[in-house]
Amino acid sequence: LDLPQPELVEDEADVFITGTGLLNQWKWPTIDGLHNFKGVLLHTANWDDTFDPTDKSVAIIGAGSSGIQVVPALASKVKAMHHYVRGKTWISNQLSEDILKAGTSDNERTNFDYHESEKELWKADRRSYIEYRKSLEFRLQGQYEITRPDSLRHITARANYEKSMRERLKMKPEIIGKLIPDFPPLCKRLTPGPGYLEALTASHVELITQSIAHIDAEGITTSEGVRRPVDAIICATGFDTSPGQGFPIYGRDGVNLREKYAARPKTYLSLCTDNFPNFFQSLGPHAFQGAGNLLIMMEAIHKYMAKILRRLAYGNIRTIEPKQKQVESFTNYCDEYFQNTVYNADCVSWYKSVVSNISGEKTQRVTALWPGSSTHAVHALESVKWEDFNMETCDGNDFGWFGNGGTVAENGLNHVASLDGEEAAHIVEALTWYLNGTRYLHEPL
Numbered sequence: 001l002d003l004p005q006p007e008l009v010e011d012e013a014d015v016f017i018t019g020t021g022l023l024n025q026w027k028w029p030t031i032d033g034l035h036n037f038k039g040v041l042l043h044t045a046n047w048d049d050t051f052d053p054t055d056k057s058v059a060i061i062g063a064g065s066s067g068i069q070v071v072p073a074l075a076s077k078v079k080a081m082h083h084y085v086r087g088k089t090w091i092s093n094q095l096s097e098d099i100l101k102a103g104t105s106d107n108e109r110t111n112f113d114y115h116e117s118e119k120e121l122w123k124a125d126r127r128s129y130i131e132y133r134k135s136l137e138f139r140l141q142g143q144y145e146i147t148r149p150d151s152l153r154h155i156t157a158r159a160n161y162e163k164s165m166r167e168r169l170k171m172k173p174e175i176i177g178k179l180i181p182d183f184p185p186l187c188k189r190l191t192p193g194p195g196y197l198e199a200l201t202a203s204h205v206e207l208i209t210q211s212i213a214h215i216d217a218e219g220i221t222t223s224e225g226v227r228r229p230v231d232a233i234i235c236a237t238g239f240d241t242s243p244g245q246g247f248p249i250y251g252r253d254g255v256n257l258r259e260k261y262a263a264r265p266k267t268y269l270s271l272c273t274d275n276f277p278n279f280f281q282s283l284g285p286h287a288f289q290g291a292g293n294l295l296i297m298m299e300a301i302h303k304y305m306a307k308i309l310r311r312l313a314y315g316n317i318r319t320i321e322p323k324q325k326q327v328e329s330f331t332n333y334c335d336e337y338f339q340n341t342v343y344n345a346d347c348v349s350w351y352k353s354v355v356s357n358i359s360g361e362k363t364q365r366v367t368a369l370w371p372g373s374s375t376h377a378v379h380a381l382e383s384v385k386w387e388d389f390n391m392e393t394c395d396g397n398d399f400g401w402f403g404n405g406g407t408v409a410e411n412g413l414n415h416v417a418s419l420d421g422e423e424a425a426h427i428v429e430a431l432t433w434y435l436n437g438t439r440y441l442h443e444p445l
C-alpha cells in the first residue's frame, strides 16, 4: 500500500513477514543545540542533492561507514573541513584492490569498469565468468577467520591494516595515534574508505577527537571549550538499530515483540520467535554478517521461510511457531559464541545493544550478527528442523496432510474440454513431470 495521506487500513493475512530492513531508520545524534544551528544541517541518509559544499566550511560528525565515504567525497570541494570523530576506527585496504586497480580506467575514478572483451568472453564462456566471481567471493569469505582474535589470519590482517594506515597517514603523523584503535579490527564494521585517510592529511581538513559539548546557531563547541564556526553540519551518525525499534507487533497474550526484543532479543535462527505464530522476519536479531556475504544469507533465510510457507499451504497446518526451548538455545548459543570473537572487544558498534543476558543482567551484547560465517548460515538454514517447531493443524487431523488420494492435476481433467491450450498443457505437465529427467542408457550419468 502506498497511501498519499495517512489512513487507518485494517488488513488480514494467515502469515505476517517483515522485510523492513535494519539500516533505514536514520537518526539525529543527541547533541545539545543541534537543531539551533542556522546553517545547512544534513544527515548522510537523508541527503539534499541541492547542497553545494563548494568553498564552504563544513563539519562532518562521525567516522562510520558513511563518514569515511563523505569525507573524501567533499574534501576537495570545501574551504575547510572539521571532522568530529568520537572513537578510533580501523580502515582496511580495499578488498581485491589489485583487481579493482587493474579494472579502473583512471586514477580519479573508484568505480569499476569492465572491458567489453571481458563481457564478451563471459557471455560466451559461463565457466570463466563463474571462476572470476569465485576469485572475488573467495577473498570476501576469507575474512571470516579474522573474527577470531587468536587466529593467524587475524594477527596478519591487523598488522597489515596498521602498516597501511601508518603509510597512508604519513603526511600527518600527529593524527596516527588518534585513529588507530586499541580494539581489534572487525569489532565494529570494517570499511575500506578509499581516499579517507589521504583526505585527512590535507591541510584544510582538521580531525577533532574531543567530544562535542554543544552546537549554537553558527558553530560547534567541544568539551575543551573550543568553538569552530561552520556553514554546514553533516551528521554521518547512522541509524536506529536497537532491537526494540519499529512499529508494535503483538503476539499471543498481547505481548509486544518490540518490548520483548528490547529486553532480550530472543529468536530462533534470527527469523522467528516463540509466542508469535506465523510471524517471520528478514534481518531480525542475529541475521546480519560482519565478515562475509550478507546476500547469500538473506537468500537462505527467505528460502527457509518459503519452505515453511509451503508446509502451511499444503500440509494442513494452521499455525507454526518455534519451540521456546530452541529459541532460548539459539540465543544463549549466540551469547557464548561471541565471547570468543573480535565483536566482544571493547568498541562502540551498532552490532551491539544493551539488553539482558541469560541471567537477566543488563549488559552489552552482540545482537545484530549471525553467530558464524555466511557459508555456515547457508548450511544451517538449508533444511527446516521441523522438530524445533510447534504446529497446529487446520482441523485437528494430524494425518490431514495426506489429502483425499488424488492430486489437483487429476481433478483438473474434469474442467478442461480438450487437451489443447495452455491450461491443458499445465495439467499434462503436472501428470507426467517425472519423465522430464529421462536419460538414455548409453549416456554417461
Ligand SMILES: Cc1cc2nc3c(=O)[nH]c(=O)nc-3n(C[C@H](O)[C@H](O)[C@H](O)COP(=O)(O)OP(=O)(O)OC[C@H]3O[C@@H](n4cnc5c(N)ncnc54)[C@H](O)[C@@H]3O)c2cc1C
Pocket (backbone or CB within 6 Å): 019, 020, 021, 022, 023, 024, 065, 066, 247, 282, 283, 294, 295
Ligand atoms: C551506507 C550503507 C552501506 C551498505 N553497504 C552494504 C554492502 O556493501 N553490502 C551489503 O550486502 N549490504 C550493505 N548494506 C546493507 C544493505 O543495504 C541492507 O542489508 C539491505 O538493504 C537490506 O535489505 P532489506 O530489503 O531487508 O531492507 P531495506 O533495503 O532497508 O528495505 C526495507 C524497506 O522497508 C521499508 N519500510 C520500513 N518500515 C516500513 C513500514 N512501517 N511500512 C512500510 N515500509 C516500511 C523501508 O522504507 C524500505 O524500503 C549497506 C547499508 C548502508 C546503510
